[in-house]
Amino acid sequence: MSEILKVEGLSAGYGPLRVLHDLDLVIHAGERVGIVGLNGHGKTTLFYAIAGLTGWQRGSIELAGKQIGRTRSQGPGRYTHQIVRQGLAIMPQGDEIFNGLTVEEHLDSGAFTPEAWRTRKERKERVLDIFEPLRKLMKMPVGRLSGGERRMVSIGRGLMTDARLYLADEPSLGLAPKIGLAVMEALLKIDLKGSAMFIAEQNVALLEGKVDRIIGMHAGKLKGEASAASRLG
Ligand SMILES: Nc1ncnc2c1ncn2[C@@H]1O[C@H](COP(=O)(O)OP(=O)(O)OP(=O)(O)O)[C@@H](O)[C@H]1O
Numbered sequence: 001m002s003e004i005l006k007v008e009g010l011s012a013g014y015g016p017l018r019v020l021h022d023l024d025l026v027i028h029a030g031e032r033v034g035i036v037g038l039n040g041h042g043k044t045t046l047f048y049a050i051a052g053l054t055g056w057q058r059g060s061i062e063l064a065g066k067q068i069g070r071t072r073s074q075g076p077g078r079y080t081h082q083i084v085r086q087g088l089a090i091m092p093q094g095d096e097i098f099n100g101l102t103v104e105e106h107l108d109s110g111a112f113t114p115e116a117w118r119t120r121k122e123r124k125e126r127v128l129d130i131f132e133p134l135r136k137l138m139k140m141p142v143g144r145l146s147g148g149e150r151r152m153v154s155i156g157r158g159l160m161t162d163a164r165l166y167l168a169d170e171p172s173l174g175l176a177p178k179i180g181l182a183v184m185e186a187l188l189k190i191d192l193k194g195s196a197m198f199i200a201e202q203n204v205a206l207l208e209g210k211v212d213r214i215i216g217m218h219a220g221k222l223k224g225e226a227s228a229a230s231r232l233g
Contacts, residue, residue, distance in 0.1 A: 001028040004196040012049040012056030034207035037217035043200035087164030095154040099143030110160030127156040148179035166197040
């Protein structure tokens with residue numbers, strides 16, 4: 001199986017603040033991997049480091065065999081567009097959607113490569129097959145949707161291109177438990193083909209038995225598999 005994500009000796013944070021300490025991690029094609037840990041232990045920072053949204057002090061990150069590592073001297077966010085073009089899809093925590101734009105406009109905005117734009121109709125159909133409730137809401141501004149529907153839009157936008165690695169940061173956060181579960185189940189049904197998915201979550205029960213592996217994160221370090229993770233904190 002080919003390596004989609006390879007992180008070696010990564011120490012990262014914000015400016016001089018070190019949040020992640022010497023992380024090693026490999027995710028293979030076709031894998032769904034969960035990362036669990038309490039609030040503030042560094043899951044989002046790891047996603048930011050992969051996306052180039054924060055610099056890092058040491059280590060390396062490869063996406064599908066290509067180094068995407070940048071140090072903070074080059075500026076957070078400066079190369080994120082290139083990393084995204086190399087095959088990263090980000091489904092950020094807290095949605096980051098725009099109230100005045102419609103569901104359809106959000107999905108279209110996710111189809112930013114020429115290939116994805118050309119085939120956006122079929123891609124939207126695929127998203128709507130996964131998130132059926134959006135089908136009748138395509139012309140609706142997202143500001144008028146429920147929290148669960150907004151989350152579907154945010155995740156759906158990330159599914160509009162052919163990514164090698166999907167990063168989903170706490171997809172159930174802030175949703176009623178039943179809705180959170182439904183969103184998570186839909187996300188986990190996605191056909192990965194040759195890509196991989198990395199999902200951050202505080203609630204290990206939402207991932208247990210549904211992903212290939214669960215890694216724990218505690219105080220900026222990785223802690224092995226699920227059983228260890230659920231004992232954290
Ligand atoms: N922009 C920032 N600048 C400085 N420190 C930050 C910034 N964002 C997060 N931190 C710090 O980094 C540490 C890890 O935060 P992070 O958001 O990565 O944790 P998390 O496990 O993803 O938690 P959450 O569930 O809140 O996303 C925390 O101590 C936090 O205060």
